[in-house]
Amino acid sequence: MGGDPGDADVHRETGAAGDRYRMLFENNPIVIWEHDFSAAKSYLNSLRVDPTEVAAFLDSHPSEVAALFDEVETVDVNRNAVEYYGARSKEHLLDNVDQVLDEEAWDLTVELWAGIAAGKTRFRGETVANTFDGKRRHQILQLYVPEAYAETYERVYMTGTDITDLKERERELQRERDKLDEFASIVSHDLRNPLGVAQGRIALARADGDLSHLAPAARSIDRSLELIDDLLSLARAGSEIGDLDDIPLAAVVRDCEAQVDGAAVSLVGDLPTIRADRSRVGTLLENLLRNAVEHGGGDVAIAVGGLDGGFYLEDDGAGIPADDRDAVFDVGFSSNADGTGFGLSIVAQIADAHGWDVRVTDGADGGARFEVTGVESAS
Structure with a gap:
């Protein structure tokens, strides 16, 4: 698909009506493409496939989908599209239309061509587009063919309405x-x-x-x-964290130690002062301490120290098998028959709410070591 944006003048009215059209086209807040599908429509007809079987045919002949796109002339695109896709200019966007197409867009076009084969002049579908800076944007794509061009498809308008935020909200609701x-x-x-x-x-x-x-x-x-x-x-x-304060980590560890029976903690070096929700960090540390005691016994040795961009807690207990390390943060997972399986899931959710990462590895003395990184230090 390609073309000179100046060619669009061939199709448009002149004078005051043309000026109004140009203003509406260029300043519309949604993405608008103007295409000439006439050659693609002719190619589609030349395939001599029953309109009801076009979708199945194109599914099994993906090269024909690419061939149909090659026959499409992109006449113009509005200014909002240039900004939306992060293109340098209209010319840059028009010369690189294929770069904004995602695999999901190719899948949608099978339905599009099947509709055109059936003579439809309106089409609506959900797709994904790529921007030039590597972002994926969810869109509602709509096609409209003016009545005067319903036979030839010489003028076809496509609009793209961004629904990325809506899709993220849907994913959040699903979670x-x-x-x-x-x-x-x-x-x-x-x-x-x-x-x-x-x-x-x-x-x-x-x-x-x-x-x-x-x-x-x-x-x-x-x-x-x-x-x-x-x-x-x-x-x-899993809820939003509260206000972030400057939290001396050593003091929080000592407070949590007093809340967990059997916990005896050694502080390694100078622990950082971090920016965090104190209550949530306390819950995170209590669960890590309780996990160490439950799996290591009352005489387990626990150490807490600072890391570059975070902190760690490790013990000298039995450790966690490598095959279980991804699963330990899942709700309900526990290798202890008396455990609820919630503790480490709570740790992971609190870390995620702060924007931190948490992982488990081997401790220095063969036990388990939990590392929390991505933590902001107090200035």
Whole structure:
């Protein structure tokens, strides 16, 4: 596809009407292309394929899709398109139209040519375009053929309306729906089980007066409360972080150490002061400490130190097998039969909310080492 934008004058009215047309075309806030499809329409007719079978034919003959595009003359494009695609000029955009086409655009054109073969003069579809600086933009593409050109397709207008923000919002909503599905599954399974045990034990105690049933019932209730606390933490971890403050990391570590039974932490070197939501960082560190204690035992040695652009926490426990390291941050994953499987997922979500990265590797003494990077230091 290509052409000289000056050729567009051949198709347009002159005088005041032409001036109005030019002003509307150039200053429209959406992307507008003007094409001449007449040669492509003739080529399409020459294929002698039944209009109802054009889509299937083109799917199995992708070279014909490229050949049809070669027959399209791009007559003009408006100024907004130049800015939208990040082109240097109209000429630059018109000479490099193929560069803005994404694979999804090629897929959509199969439907487009099938519509044209059937004589349609209007078309609408969702596609993706590339900009010259490497961004992918989601668009609603619409085609319109003026009635005077419905036979020849000599003048065809295409508009592109950007829906990138809408698509991102849709993805965000889908992530939230997926999280709700996870919670529903957890509540219906993991939480129901210990409550069922407690209910059964209490029923037995009432039936035969044996109070020994109450101890396991109490443990099941404690387990349920633990699950509820972790579910609430998981839900809050995914929400937006609060105000960022200058947080002395060493002080937060000591506060968290006091909250986790069995945690004994050695601070390595001078820990940085970071910009973060203090409450969220406290939850992140508490979960890392609790994970170390649960998997390493009460005598596990835990160290926290600074990194370039972050910090680490490591222990000398059993470590995490390499095959499990990607999965440990998934909701519900736990190698401990008594674990809820939420702790490290909470860590990952809090890190992500801050724009940080977290990964697990080997500790210096064979245990697990969690590295949090991308952390902003206080000025």
